[in-house]
Amino acid sequence: MEIISPEGLRIDGRRPEEIRRFNCRLGVLSRADGSAYLEQGNTKALASINGPHQAGDKAKIKHDRVHINFQYSMATFSTNERRNRPKGDKRSIDISQLMREIFQSAILTDLYPKSQIDIHVQILQADGGNYSACINAATLALMDAGVPMKDFICSCTASLVDSKTIIDVNNSEELHFSNPLLTLAILPTSEEIILCQMKSRLHADHLEDILKAGIKGCKDIYEIMHREVLNHVREAAAVMNAT
Amino acid sequence: MTIFHSCRGHGTYLQDNKLKASVAGFVEKVGKLICVKPVKSRYNGEVGDVVVGIITEVGQRRWKVDTYSRLDSLLMLSAVNLPGGELRRRSEKDELMMRQHLTEGDLISAEVQSVHGDGSLALHTRSLKYGKLIQGTLVTVAPALIKRCKTHFHNLECGASIILGNNGYIWISPLLKEDAENQTTKSDTSTLEREIVARLRNCIMALAERQMLLYDTSITYTYEASLNYQVSQHKK
């Protein structure tokens, strides 16, 4: 099965440099300090934030910065084949650790010494780009919770097929193991790369192309996220000014 | 924006000599001070604020209080009125009696005395209007929805009293009677008073869900509008 047809379209009808339909919403849970839901194509993620609050465990209290707890879990019905464990398996723990480090560098942690922020992201439907959706959802939820950050963290995947780069890879495209898969996360304003993870082999000559494509994908996503956050603030302002 | 003409306030940070916003919210400019206030956040206490708190821990000469801030607030033994209204130094006996005065789970109304360096708040209840809250209901909303007013203690015309804590914790209770100091745990709230309290609770939650500012007038108007419906028919 070809990933890119002779007419230049992918299996779901997108062009190689097109991201999937992106929809997001802030403040979906009523009692969380911050929450966000987003859909990247058929991948659906829900993030919730609790904090910053007093660090519970004395061992976790850091006198100069906030402690970040991250939990990544995939609902058992999120994948085509049912998963047995939503979290606690090695992969989830590895991802949670990775996410914790990413957000540690973007959140202004020295503003909240001795506190703790709990971030929980649940993948409700997995159709490729799960880690990207996780990062994007967590960013939006942190914005909703009013946690100060240096910038948004926008994430996107990219791959190389027959020397052509494609971005925002979905599940069926990901399953082609021979193609490299790059997961990238950047701080959009400065274009600084905060996560760069590559699977499979890639010739060094193509690295620049695939990175550029990934950065462009992240920036496209940033535009949509930024717009949604602005709308959210405007709506809140409108209500507050009316009362 | 460069740093020459403005000062950095909350919600902003400096990068390469440029002032940037670190949260998504409203820009507030007070003279040269620029702050960005997020739409929603945990309570950031200021001296003089009235708060409603829940005791979480009884410790050495102080209580730890949950005020929905990023760190637990502290209520020192020296900052409460002794039963009987005496004025003296706190002795060891007072330390042992701490738990009898306030224990875990108790609700108090207090004022922010000072803000420590790390951001935690020191509370005091050294006034007759502050103290333990016994009969009533607690409602929690986002702190940003509480409008700053001259007073946060209101005896509403509908027949109940509310305390709008700046930290988003709101206490609704039946109208305090004359000898309010001697409130015991014995119940003497009639069904009518209870319905008023329940109605107020539902009104406040409805306003909060719609992100509307909470103050005595907005709550009273909503209450009057809700009189068309029975309490048990309310959505929540």
Add this chain to the structure above:
Amino acid sequence: MSSSTLSEGRKQFIVDGVTQDCRADGRRCIDFRRFQIETGIVSNTNGSARLRQYGTDVLVGIKAEIGQPKQERSNTGHLEFYVDCSSYNTTEIDGHIGDFTTQLTKSLERIYDSENVLDLKSLTIIAGEQVWVLYIDAVVLECCGNLLDCISIAVKAALYNTRIPGVSVNDEEGVLELEISDDPNDEKKLSIDKVPVIVSCNKIGHRYVVDATQEEECCSSGRLLIAVNDRNNICSLQKSGTGSLDPSTIFEMIETARQAAVPLNQELLQTLKREERSNNDKCGFFAN
């Protein structure tokens, strides 16, 4: 936000309120809180439903897979439950979260995995060898008291929404081969006539309340889980929590639960039918 320990004064206020049939939010003892239910929002599943109440958000997904039947019931399909409470927003649960979710899972299995609830025989493909196994997974996004009841309502709605694909058995040279049909017209609906909802009845003071909030659960001196179906029959009973109950109390609690379950089951069925007819675009999490 609020701590799990209540002060004596607040507890007394709640208990007195219950005695006067006027709870903290104005409800009577047998009133359920309003909830919203939406089905079919997770496309990867055979059936799904989401229940939303202020402070509670539960998502249930059902996946049907072909598997081996249970040893003791080789001619019927069966249900497997899993409750996932991993969000930090459910930190107000006493004790270890894993034990709590296991308890919920086992309660649901006990009540729902039975021939008296669903026509499990219709889930057989090849007797003794291959059956449909329904994996019912509940994800608790937020919880504000009365979790088991909310999960049970969402499970019932998800079962209503479930479609099992048609299977044809081909006998090729003695080897039985299964072919799953892609045709939506071949899909089977499940009958939920006998599916119950769980009504938890809490004893507070001398009266009983249903749909207790978190604060009311702290004041409860005994809890009875009663599964009631559309015909107002009792499908299951379980006493949980600390505190002992008098036999006469149990009878009274059952009556209270049955009274409360009637409008609940009716409203649920009406909502599900209305949703099915309207064929609107699902809002899912984008709804207000």
